Amino acid sequence: MPDVHSLPELVGGCLCGAVRYVARGRRDRAYACHCAECQTRSGSAFAMMLPVAAAGFMVTGETRSVPQEEANDIIATLHVCPACLTRLYTENPLWPELVILRAGTLDDSASVSPAFHLWVPKV
Numbered sequence: 001m002p003d004v005h006s007l008p009e010l011v012g013g014c015l016c017g018a019v020r021y022v023a024r025g026r027r028d029r030a031y032a033c034h035c036a037e038c039q040t041r042s043g044s045a046f047a048m049m050l051p052v053a054a055a056g057f058m059v060t061g062e063t064r065s066v067p068q069e070e071a072n073d074i075i076a077t078l079h080v081c082p083a084c085l086t087r088l089y090t091e092n093p094l095w096p097e098l099v100i101l102r103a104g105t106l107d108d109s110a111s112v113s114p115a116f117h118l119w120v121p122k123v
């Protein structure tokens with residue numbers, strides 16, 4: 001892992017503005033997960049994720065923590081704005097050095113497109 005301060009700064013937050021974050025990471029690492037759980041949680045076709053360095057991640061505002069059961073009985077923690085219910089990021093004990101942002105919460109999310117897709121349904 002490179003020094004986190006050599007990574008680009010990324011800023012974002014929830015829809016209502018109660019929760020804001022500053023992260024360090026590369027926007028070209030975004031990916032789209034089309035698994036059934038991501039579809040149900042997002043109410044959409046996929047969720048777009050962006051792993052960033054936990055060491056460079058700072059949040060202002062309170063989030064609600066929601067336990068999220070993963071494969072192999074791992075319990076990840078999803079952080080949600082308690083006011084507007086925007087899903088912001090996930091922490092997974094398998095990857096303590098990373099925070100998985102919901103890439104759509106970046107202020108410049110229009111500049112992010114997924115580098116790859118997971119669990120794309122067969123058509």
Ligand SMILES: [Zn+2]
Pocket residue numbers: 014015016017018019081082083084085086
């Ligand atoms: Zn909010």
Ligand SMILES: [Zn+2]
Pocket residue numbers: 033034035036037038039047
């Ligand atoms: Zn998924």
